Amino acid sequence: MDGGRALIRALENEGVEVMFGLPGGAILPVYDPIIDSSIRHILVRHEQGAGHMAEGYAHATGRPGVAMVTSGPAATNIVTPLCDAYMDSVPMVVITGQVPTGAIGTDAFQECDTTGITQSITKHNFLVTEAQDIPRTIKEAFHIATTGRPGPVLVDIPKDIVDPGNPRSAMTWTDDVTIDLPGYNPQTEVDPEAIRAAAELIRASERPVLYVGGGILKARAADALRELAELTGISVVTTLMARGAFPDGHDLCLGMPGMHGNFTAVTAMQESDLLIALGARFDDRVTGRLDGFAPDAKIVHAEIDPAEIGKVRRPDVAIQGDVRLAIEALVAELATNGTGDVDRDAWRSRLSGWQERFPLAYEQWVPGDPLKPQYVIECLRDSTPDDTIVASGVGQHQMWASQYWKFDHPYTWINSGGLGTMGFSIPAAIGAKVAFPDRMVWAVDGDGCFQMTAQELVTATVENIPIKVALLNNSYLGMVRQWQEMFYEERYSEVFLSKDVPDYKMWAESMGCVGIRVDDPEEVESAIAKANEIDDRPVVIDFRVDAAEKVYPMVPSGATNSELVVPPFQQDQPR
Amino acid sequence: MNTQAPDYRYHTLVVTVENKSGVLARVASLFARRAFNIESLAVAPTDDELFSRITVVVDLESAPLDQIVKQLDKLVNVVEIRELYPGHAVERELMLVTVSAEPDRRDEIVEHLDRAGGKVLSVGTDRMMLSLVGLPARVDEFEDLLRPYGIVELQRTGRVALATLDDHDGPGR
Ligand SMILES: Cc1ncc(C[n+]2csc(CCOP(=O)(O)OP(=O)(O)O)c2C)c(N)n1
Ligand SMILES: [Mg+2]
Numbered sequence: 001m002d003g004g005r006a007l008i009r010a011l012e013n014e015g016v017e018v019m020f021g022l023p024g025g026a027i028l029p030v031y032d033p034i035i036d037s038s039i040r041h042i043l044v045r046h047e048q049g050a051g052h053m054a055e056g057y058a059h060a061t062g063r064p065g066v067a068m069v070t071s072g073p074a075a076t077n078i079v080t081p082l083c084d085a086y087m088d089s090v091p092m093v094v095i096t097g098q099v100p101t102g103a104i105g106t107d108a109f110q111e112c113d114t115t116g117i118t119q120s121i122t123k124h125n126f127l128v129t130e131a132q133d134i135p136r137t138i139k140e141a142f143h144i145a146t147t148g149r150p151g152p153v154l155v156d157i158p159k160d161i162v163d164p165g166n167p168r169s170a171m172t173w174t175d176d177v178t179i180d181l182p183g184y185n186p187q188t189e190v191d192p193e194a195i196r197a198a199a200e201l202i203r204a205s206e207r208p209v210l211y212v213g214g215g216i217l218k219a220r221a222a223d224a225l226r227e228l229a230e231l232t233g234i235s236v237v238t239t240l241m242a243r244g245a246f247p248d249g250h251d252l253c254l255g256m257p258g259m260h261g262n263f264t265a266v267t268a269m270q271e272s273d274l275l276i277a278l279g280a281r282f283d284d285r286v287t288g289r290l291d292g293f294a295p296d297a298k299i300v301h302a303e304i305d306p307a308e309i310g311k312v313r314r315p316d317v318a319i320q321g322d323v324r325l326a327i328e329a330l331v332a333e334l335a336t337n338g339t340g341d342v343d344r345d346a347w348r349s350r351l352s353g354w355q356e357r358f359p360l361a362y363e364q365w366v367p368g369d370p371l372k373p374q375y376v377i378e379c380l381r382d383s384t385p386d387d388t389i390v391a392s393g394v395g396q397h398q399m400w401a402s403q404y405w406k407f408d409h410p411y412t413w414i415n416s417g418g419l420g421t422m423g424f425s426i427p428a429a430i431g432a433k434v435a436f437p438d439r440m441v442w443a444v445d446g447d448g449c450f451q452m453t454a455q456e457l458v459t460a461t462v463e464n465i466p467i468k469v470a471l472l473n474n475s476y477l478g479m480v481r482q483w484q485e486m487f488y489e490e491r492y493s494e495v496f497l498s499k500d501v502p503d504y505k506m507w508a509e510s511m512g513c514v515g516i517r518v519d520d521p522e523e524v525e526s527a528i529a530k531a532n533e534i535d536d537r538p539v540v541i542d543f544r545v546d547a548a549e550k551v552y553p554m555v556p557s558g559a560t561n562s563e564l565v566v567p568p569f570q571q572d573q574p575r
Numbered sequence: 576m577n578t579q580a581p582d583y584r585y586h587t588l589v590v591t592v593e594n595k596s597g598v599l600a601r602v603a604s605l606f607a608r609r610a611f612n613i614e615s616l617a618v619a620p621t622d623d624e625l626f627s628r629i630t631v632v633v634d635l636e637s638a639p640l641d642q643i644v645k646q647l648d649k650l651v652n653v654v655e656i657r658e659l660y661p662g663h664a665v666e667r668e669l670m671l672v673t674v675s676a677e678p679d680r681r682d683e684i685v686e687h688l689d690r691a692g693g694k695v696l697s698v699g700t701d702r703m704m705l706s707l708v709g710l711p712a713r714v715d716e717f718e719d720l721l722r723p724y725g726i727v728e729l730q731r732t733g734r735v736a737l738a739t740l741d742d743h744d745g746p747g748r
Contacts, residue, residue: 119601120608124651127597144651183593183654307645 002169003131004029004162007095008037009173010138016066018042018057018434020050024070025110026097029163042434042463047074049427049456051081055090056431059414060389062220064091064145065431071097072110075156076117080421082152083121087418088241089218091150093141100160101129101168114156123151124184131161131171140179148186149305150218186304190321190329197317198276198300199333203340205274205298207347208234211257211286214241214417215279215304221324222246222410225278228327232339234276235351237265239286241417242279244407254351255360258286259555260399263358263566266553267575268351270561272297279303279323282312283418292560302326357573358566360403362549370546371521373397373472377404379524380442380470383532387412388440391429393449394420395479397472399551401444423452429467430460440468440532447473447497447504454507460538461512468531469508469540474547475499482550508540516541583661585614586640587736590629590647591655594620598652602629609646612637615668615711615733626654630735659736666736668711670718671696675725676703684724691717702727 001009007030011019018040023031034041044050047069054065069078075096085092099108115127124144128137134157141153160168202208216225222245229236229252236246237257246253257265269275275297280286287293290312301308301315302323309318319326362374377400390405391414392398398415407413414432416424429443450471460467481495508515514534518527518541531539552567566573592598599618606613612634621628633643640658647653659666676684676698684703685695693707707717711734718729 115597116600119597119604181651184651305649307642307649309645310639311642 001171001173002029002162002164003134003157003171004164004169005033006131006134006171006173007138007157007162008033008039010135011066012038014138014142015063019066019068020044020053020057020431021068022047022050022070022074024074024097026071026099026159027068027095027157028070028097029159029169030068030095030097030157042459042465044427044459045455046453047077048080048423049430049453049459051078051092051094052084052421052424052427052453053431053434053456054092054094055081055085055088055424056391056414056428057435058085058090058092058431059428060411060432060435062091062218062411064093064142066093066095068095069097070110071099071114072112075112075114079117079121080419082118082154084416084419084421084424085152086121086123088416089150089214090152091145092152093138093145094152094154096154096156098127098156098158100166101158102160104158114154118154121152122154123149125154125156127156127158128161129158131169134161134171135173136177136179139177140181143179143181144184148188149215187306187320188304188322188325190302190319190326192329194317194319195326195329195333198302198319198330199337201274201298201300201317202232202234202276202330202334203338204342205340206342206344207272208232208274208276209254209268209272210234210236211239211269211275211277211280212236212242212245213239213278213280215323216242216245217279217410219279219304219322219324221279221327224324224327224331226250228331228334231331231334233344235268237261237269239280239283239417240402240415243402243405243413244410247408248406249408256402258283259288259557260403260551260553262360262403263553263564263570264351264354266555266561266564267354269294269297271350274298274300277301277303277315278327281308287312288555288561288563289559292562294561358553358570361567361570362552363567363569365521371519371524371543373474373543373545373549374400374404375521376470376472376524376543376545377401377444379528380444381405383525383528384442385440388442389414389429389432389436391415391425391432391441391443393425393443393445394422395446395449395477396474396482396549396551397444397446397449397478399479400472422446422449425449426453426460426467426469427456429469430456430465433460433465433467437465443467443469445469445471446478447471447475448477450504451497451502454511457508457511457513457538457540464536465538466535467538469538471504471540471542472545473504473542474545474549476547478547479551481547485550486554487556504540504542508538508542511538513538513540517544518542519544584635585632586635587659587661587664587666587734588631588633588644588647589657589659589736590631590653591621591626592629592650593652593654594625594627595652598627599629601650601652602631602647605646605650609642610637611643611646617733617735630733632734657738659738663739664736665739666710666734667708668714668734669732670707670714670729671704672706672718672721672729673702673704673727674721675701675727677701680724684721687717687720691720693717
């Protein structure tokens, strides 16, 4: 057998059903066996699209996303998705072509030091130099990507070891390859001593909060979490990466904390005496200024990655291991030894008082006003099925989508949290729709973001992946505009895009999508209804929304979470 | 895992890594991107050809030891990390130095050298090449002593270390 065929076979053996990519010189020999493979290959229009599609697929399914591209410029084009996946712990395997082994280091055509460039933004990467090593390396790549704290793994493959015309590609296929990773042993089991100590803190706490991060989703721990919350009656905040991990409709759900979190979620953490952090990493967007974050809280930190424990905030009890196992052990402990008899009525009434006085809200539309972006999200939320998957871009529209959607199921919210990658939504939505062709997938995008990756709608049309795009078009790089308005005395520098260029409806139509434009609030519902009925091609709705609308609440950067700014009409409420 | 270190600014880690190409670059770039400062670093293959051993002295003013160790441990090619607490390790460093030495000053230099336990490797018309193996602090002192004579060229290896004999199952990790 040759290395190229072995590579495809190894991917098939890993259960890969779909991969996203675009061929070129160095990876050419691997594209030939794809013709005969069971793996569906989706031809993208830009390699960044392939990477984000693989991420979208992985977010939606929990299975590793796979992308394959050629060397040099293709490899550099996929650097952004690799970094994105690294920051958000997304399991992904990226295969890149490389110049032949003999040419490495000579500045050959389309050579770049791909493993060097991606070293710090992958969980691990490999440069394979012998055809015989291909099956084992692929196995190792999938193992690393999917175990412990998941993440992206890159495998760089020089052309000579996959090209059947080159003797260096000759290898012997065998089914029993074993991984050889002496330095890789993620610890999943949790220490019972730590569980007991955590349970003690929970029993004694008057103002506990379950602070839930994206790790819950990675660990498939949503059911366990619900059990823990219901057993203890402790309220839950779900970070941007964990929206959907606990149902928004649940009585104990406080919603999203952080820079644009709602007042109750932010303040509950701030005033808490015990934060039970589960699969969360105390990101700066959640903590605000660190020395003023949750000053009275003891910390229980359950986390798979030892390096996250104590990195930002020293825990009182550290539970290193798989967070699902940690929660299950906690539930068992608390069920056996009781959840304690501390009276938390006062705390509960403070929480509900905040919820009453400071709900997420925006100034309602009055005739003559431009369309409100939050209203569009609410309409979309109310007229789509419960299991709709929402993928968002990065900016104001992302925050409104996260705030105003009601997530009642895990894996229905896909976004770029750690890296904040504009252009994420359309390819990520495509990846999710490929995984779940029978479910509705909406991308909520900004006009700035749309212009970064819209070309993948061509992919969606040609490959028959009918996603829907709600474009919250405010003619601005709105999030940056908001910062300039609030912190740079309304000096707007390079944030205005254009009122009429491009024509998104025409652009959508030129890519084979249905294009719809909505200016009038009265038309929002009918436009969404129309989009929901179309299932044979992608749809783009260009919602022309109010450019002056800001995301509230907001913790100004550098401020503590106690300095959360609420919308103007709530500013007189007693905190 | 005991990560509580005594209160010293510099701390020696012995890191066993897979002997594969690019591994040193991974370790070095980790230190750079996480803003961990390295005081010294020495690498060489071990008696097992599959593994290399890196002796790295880290500066705990830049980051807590615990973070440095855990981040290093995340590198897939890092197999084992042992902390060598000061006082529980035998540490040595080699210095090669060429120093200006007109004939009338050689005796003086050799006297310093003898006291430090070094060797004369070769003697030229106006220069001498010396070597010294010793505790890093002693090597520092000797370097200071030589400076007034005029150091022409100098190379130090960075420190290498082994756990003390009675301490082999001791406080390492
Ligand atoms: C690739 C990239 N470049 C720049 C930024 C900085 N940035 C964050 S939000 C934003 C504005 C996004 O504009 P748009 O997509 O129109 O969304 P809006 O905020 O208007 O909803 C920018 C420029 C980024 N996050 N990603
Ligand atoms: Mg915009």
